Amino acid sequence: MLVREKMKAAVFLNPGETVAAAARRLRKDNIGCLPVCQDGRLLGMITDRDIAMRSVADGRNADKMTVGEAMSVDAICCTTDDSIEKAATIMREAHVQRLAVINDDRQLVGVISMTDLEGGSSERRPFEVIFYKEILDHAGLPHHSQLMRVSVAQGTKQEAVGAAISQFEETKRVTNWNTVADGYDVLSIHIGETGESIEVLELTSERDAEIRPRAHALWEQAGLPEGQDARFWEQAALDVDSEGRSPK
Template sequence: MLVVRDVMKRAVCVGPDEFVAAAARKLKQSNIGCLPVCDDGRLLGMLTDRDIAMRSVANARSAERTTVREVMSVDALWCSQDDSVQTAAALMHGAHVRRLVVLDRQRHVDGVISLTDLGGGASERRPFEIVFYKEILDHAGRPHRSELMRVTVAQESREAAIEDAVWEFQAYTHVDDWRVAADGFEVIATHAGE
């Protein structure tokens, strides 16, 4: 039986009192989308690129003065390194999330597992990425798109992919209409021939 420990990635953690700007640099340097927030190896929460976009950038809060504690999600979902990959997949699907923190037997942060690690992107259906964004003005008043959330969906059609992505975005942001939280979205076909 394949267990989480066999497919997870090592966690890159961030401290609760680090500034958002430093956390964003960690995300970029490691080319990842989330950082478990840890204190002495114990899980306090999760910081995602979406948390930074929605709770810091979109609210015009300074990334140099805002701490991780102020924008992190405190209810981080986790699984054990000894859980089966099926259990981890069921947890992610049931909670409509794409990642889980992995804890060791002493309940310390050990890694992160994503749907991609479980082969969640592998299917005969075609993958699309739907990127939700907010329009913000820079210091000169020029508009720029700030990415709020990127959803990868395997679906038969572009329309079905958009429908699934909108549902996931609304569930994540706790809104009934995606337009409340985002100014728009862009659909990217990630397969040849589209």
Template sequence: MLVRDVMSEPVCVQAEETLDTAARRLKKENIGALPVCQHDCVIGMITDRDITMRGVADGRNVAEMTVREAMSAEILFCFGDDTTEEAARIMRENHVQRLAVLDRADKHLIGIVSMTRLSGGASERRPYEVIFHKTLFDHQGHPHHGELMRIAVAQGTKEQAIATATRQFEEMKQVKSWNQLANGYDVISVHVDARGATVEQREPTSEREARILRRAREIWEREGTPEGRDKEIWGHAAGEIDHEDRVPG
């Protein structure tokens, strides 16, 4: 099957539009990245992290700053006549869920393809997203979170999602421990309520949870990085941390 047979209508942002416009489009489409176009030609990509790091964190006015000023020139794409297997390979290797689809002849944007479309069309939102962040200070000295990386996890408990995301973060950033780069993480859980509405709940990192995570990683490594024991190891780590907190120092 070819990509053009499963792709959806193109969604992009123009290079001269504002970051505020891009942010609202990202929210509306419930995605983390958009192709940046100059007319129909893709010239870059803009992500929610670009808006945070190059706009908000630098104290810029996102209602005036253009997408061109914050975008990345790196473009991830496939062609409409590529096979779906090739598109899936590009997404897996680059840890993304969506690709711009270009016409091979003139390189114009003709669509968007998602991993969800390739895997049967289930809901594009994942049950959990773990957002690693660093505390930054604006020009007035006010602290806020600058997003470093957002990782979606499709299966498992919240604890398993956190463990999976931190391992991916450490591998991709090539650090021994996630907190060498990040000050914390938030966990977004997604579920459908009784009325059929999608509900998002964002939970900030607690100090207890962060300590449990570090201890669980130590236990997991000490026991030879076993598979399928995430819940057991998390419970063991939680017990140790809670016991230490009850014992007078």
């Protein structure tokens, strides 16, 4: 299979854009690098490390420094006619996760990532897990007050939630996240067919409201053991999700 069959539409920056704008775009798309093009021709790549080393570390003003000044000119790329095996080898040897794809005239025609080659782009993607405390606003209506957002670079939703809970508990110095937070929402991020960043927010408060009393009941039935909260939560979650899939 050739790269042209797996690549996605190219999202790129102009060399005249500011480093601040580039940083915002990298954060929005949750990626570490973007191609830099002039009139469609690939000039280089700008990475989060370029921004850190050439702008922040040198005390440059990110709102005035341009992408052209900060970018790396030796962009690692492949062509549309390369095999996906060759593209994967290039990425592994260069220790990068994505490549610019060019044609014979060095025109940027797409991008390809290791995730694309592994065939998991629809399931393994960046997530943000947002922990919240539920409070009442001035009108007496429930409102989510954000406690912490945890970004997870890649994985399934289940893996992302697990990693986020561990980080939340470590940061808050608690053994069980729900002693501090009332719930969490999950924001999944992926790149659309035309290269745009698409965010989907899954509100988990209603699901958690069903899980919490069931998990507590399981814990009580087991004799109130310590350090096994996650096991009871997972069992209750499986029960709730199974019932949700069952025909009514």
